[in-house]
Amino acid sequence: MRHSVFITRDLRRTYGDGPTAVHALRGIELVVDEGELLVLVGPSGSGKSTLLNILGGLDRPTSGTVHFRDLDLGRAPERAVTEYRRRHIGFVFQFYNLIASLTARENVELVTDIADEPMSVDDALALVGLSDRADHFPAQLSGGEQQRVAIARAIAKRPAVLLCDEPTGALDVATGIRVLESILHINETVGTTTLLITHNTDIARLGDRVVHFGDGTIRRIDVNATRVAAQDLHW
Amino acid sequence: MKLTPLDRKSSRDLWRLKLQALAVALVLGCGIAIFVMATGMYDSLERARDAYYTRYRMADLEAALVRAPLAVGADLATIPGIAALELRSTGLGIASFAGSLEPLSVRIVSLPHDRAPRVDGLVLLRGRWPATDGRDEALINEAFAEANDLIPGKTLTVIVKGRRRTLRIVGIASSPEFVFAIAPGELLPEPERFGVLWLPNADASSWLDLDGAFNDVVVTLAPSANTDHVRTMLDRRLERLGGRGAIGRDRMLSARYLNDELGQLRTLARILPPVFLSVAVFLLNVTLTRLVVTERANIGLLKAFGYADRTVGWHYAQFALALCTLGAILGSVLGRFAGDYVASVYRAVYRLPVLEYAAGPEVYGGALAVSIVAALLGASSAVRNAVRVAPAIALAPPAPTTFGRLAASIERFGRALDPRARMVIRRIVRYPRRATTSVIGLGLALALLVMSGHFSAAAKDLIETNFGVAQRMDVTLTFAARQHPRVLHEVARLPGVLTVEPRTSPEVVLESTRHTRRDVVFGIEPDAQLDRIIDIDRHVVAPRTDGLILASGLAAKLEVDVGDRVRLRATDGRRSSAELPVAQVIRSFVGAAAYFDRERLVDALRENRIDGALLRIDPMHRRDLALRLKEIPAIAGVAFADRTERSLRKLFEQGAGFFSSVFLTFSMVMAGGVAYSAARVTFAEQQRDLATLRVLGFARSHVSGVLLGEVGALLFAALPVGLCLGALLSQWMMSRFETELFSFPYLFDSGAYGRAATVVIAAAAVALVWVRRDVDRLNLVAVLKSRE
Secondary structure, X not given: OOOEEEEEEEXXXXXXXXXXXXXXXXXXXXXXXXXXXXXXXXXXXXXXXXXXXXXXXXXXXXXXXXXXXXXXXXXXXXXXXXXXXXXXXXXXXXXXXXXXXXXXXXXXXXXXXXXXXXXXXXXXXXXXXOHHHOOOOHHHXXXXXXXXXXXXXXXXXXXXXXXXXOOOOOOOHHHHHHHHHHHHHHHHHOOOEEEEEOOOXXXXXXXXXXXXXXXXXXXXXXXXXXXXXHHHOOO | OOOOHHHHHHHHHHHHOHHHHHHHHHHHHHHHHHHHHHHHHHHHHHHHHHHHHHHOOOOOEEEEXXXXXXXHHHHHOOOOOEEEEEEEOEEEEEEEOOOOOOOEXXXXXXXXXXXXXXXXXXXXXXXXXXXXXXXXXXXEEHHHHHHOOOOOOOEEEEEEOOEEEEEEEEEEEEOHHHOOOOOXXXXXXXXOOEEEEEEEHHHHHHHOOOOOEEEEXXXXXXXXXXXXXXXXXXXXXXXXXXXXXXXXXXXXXXXXHHHHHHHHHHHHHHHHHHHHHHHHHHHHHHHHHHHHHHOHHHHHHHHHHOOOHHHHHHHHHHHHHHHHHHHHHHHHHHHHHHHHHHHHHHHHHOOOOOOOOOOOHHHHHHHHHHHHHHHHHHHHHHHHHHHHOOHHHHHOOOOOOOOOOOOHHHHHHHHOOOHHHHHHHHHHHHOHHHHHHHHHHHHHHHHHHHHHHHHHHHHHHHHXXXXXXXXXXXXXXXXXXXXXXXXHHHHHOXXXXXXXXXXXXXXXXXXXXXXXXXXEEEEEOOOOOOEOEEEOOOOEEOOOOOOEEEEHHHHXXXXXXXXXXXXXEEOOOOOOEEEEEEEEEEOEOEOOOEEEEHHHHHHHOOOOOEEEEEEEEOHHHHHHHHHHHOOOOOEEEEEEHHHHHHHHHHHHHHHHHHHHHHHHHHHHHHHHHHHHHHHHHHHHHHHHHHHHHHHOOOOHHHHHHHHHHHHHHHHHHHHHHHHHHHHHHHXXXXXXXXXXXXXXXXXXXXXXXHHHHHHHHHHHHHHHHHHHHHHHOOOHHHHHHXXX
């Protein structure tokens, strides 16, 4: 039986107060299982990123609870949340957020240096197919390559969870597919629980489940009987 | 007036960047404050001096002589070019008053019968003038009165020419002649120990054995007069009457001191403001360049909307002008207050009747103009970038910053470091110009501190070397008239005297082929222990038997060098003369003098004389000695070295203390400003990287380490730069402060360097802690979701 990685109960996040308050999340109930690849879809402002940020320890809920295993992310002290990010979470952003003054290898080393049982930097880069570009600076890499370095950096510490916020949003189709292949490959081989935000309904076919967001709530959750391979996608 | 959207944007930008803006304005303000203070003070002091000299008829020439009948005055008055003259009787005496332990020196100056002096007039500050026929009534100079709590009604016991009298103080006065009252043979004023007494002519003359005669003449010149010509004529007519050679204002101690002080103020006003201004220009440049980079898209938009390039440029130039105007106002206000304070310090030292700090509109106007120039200089490159960038390019996202590998050796070293250290090193290498200017800015702050510390240290060293190495006597006696050396036996029998050495210091006229100069030649014995010749490197220089040793200042005035010949003519006694070669030229520590082997000197002057005695005493008998000295008519001056040292220290501390604290504050502002600005820019540029590190799980302390690391590395690099700059600046400043009478040696004071470095590090640390708060508040989501 699969264990749950995340459990949220009546999770709410409100920005501001009074009549101008923005209710980004309005009572999210969600359980994410270990090893699962969950795709989050929905229009802009529907709450996907807010949920991802809260799950990743970048933001805190206004009310409700969110647990990573036994850790209450809503109430844990800042130090514990930093520790949680360091040990368990890998992030991949739309804008790669690589450090321009460090090479690909060094960007990955940033993480392996502080992780408990990281994979080797070479393995991480090999997983995303970038062994031969390890000593290049971000400015010397294409967009897709930069994103794959970001993925390598995210998974090098063998995180329990990989959170990807529109990882292909800034990429063309072919490059996007290459990046998604990397994510799927890691999900399958390492068993990393993966949450992936996308606007692209076709990409949703990659996931075990697809969570549809609308106006800060979960409208419905679809279960894909079979996951398609990345190279079979086209958009 | 309606504000345009761009104006509103300007004011909001200014508000958003308020702390950086404040750093620029403060640093600029410091420079402007020094400019306003020093320039205003210079003008005020010069104005006060000139007004005083003019109103109270400061002498242009003074000639001392042995004795001349008053009738000679009519003859002197016929010399073309003389506007007014005053014949006076003057002399030195020893004074004491109820409660004074040690004998004081006084100079007696006669006042004309029933009128004010035509030359060297007096300002009566308190009390009344002595009655014209009144005996035993005297005016005393203000500084002496204040230092010894002497008020009208009190009495002084004075011995002159062996005759003791009790004088009643009837008034307190000051005179342009004694803005500084300096005892003969001394270099600095000691108001506690030396005073001036003005007595009615009849009284003074009879006391000084000058009935119907005079021994001093002071002269003012007609505007068109040729000073040298009048001087020569005076000398010629007074020669047969025992004239000692007339001196101009350049040789009158009080006037010389004022001149030196004015020169130092001018130096201060010229050297320091540019240091601050250049740092302010740099800070402004950093701030504005960064603003233009972050506003790139806005600039593109404005241009796309149809704003002209020059409108966009002006928009950013306004920002700089606003900052600099703020700096100019801050600096002017600060400079004004500092000026008032310095004026109050000066009032205590200089006895000018009116000395108010008053900077004219030209000073404030100059400050504003300087600020505007600084603003334009600082803004130029950023404004140029804003003007030049094409709208399409400005609207497109900027190309990512390209980093490269460093030299192989640095990379090898870098591999041993963690990635954050590599980030720091590569960023510094990537932006070398910015790193260099930060290093120079921090270095300048440090240099300024080193220099201010150095000034105090140099003054302290000057005092310690002078009293510890050169002049090691406890007491200096000045005789009323030259004596034969055999009196030293009598001096040796005075209570508590352990060692006696003669002082032979005749006043002479030194003549080279081009110049003539009245000065003192010191006759030094080869084995002298109490008064030794010291050069700037603190080496004891042995007196020469083969010729004169000249202080470099004097050699320069005479335009002579080693091997040249100088004619020496005594101004008193037998008035014999001799031609001597210059054997050595030294950079002396204190005073601009000539030295010769004592025996050879008395041979050359054909007169075995001493002018005073130097004593080492047993401190246990100091009181007995002091009491005894008060009674000896042949002694005209007594100086206890420890008292002289103390008043010298006080004099230096008054000036140096204030300036040191000003420099300390201003340098901290500068260091803090530069560090804050560097950290701010680093933070702004690295926000995304720092946020990424936080997301990756680095703790706040680790993340701030990147920021602190960069500024820390710059600070680390700035330390040697600042210390070297400080050493150079100190040397240069000291050479600019060098006067004919004092040389300030460069000395390495590790404590001063250590303290300066600590202060700069502390100021930078405060600035960094401030910026670190922003790292802690970093909004991770917002930063990471935005496009680079």
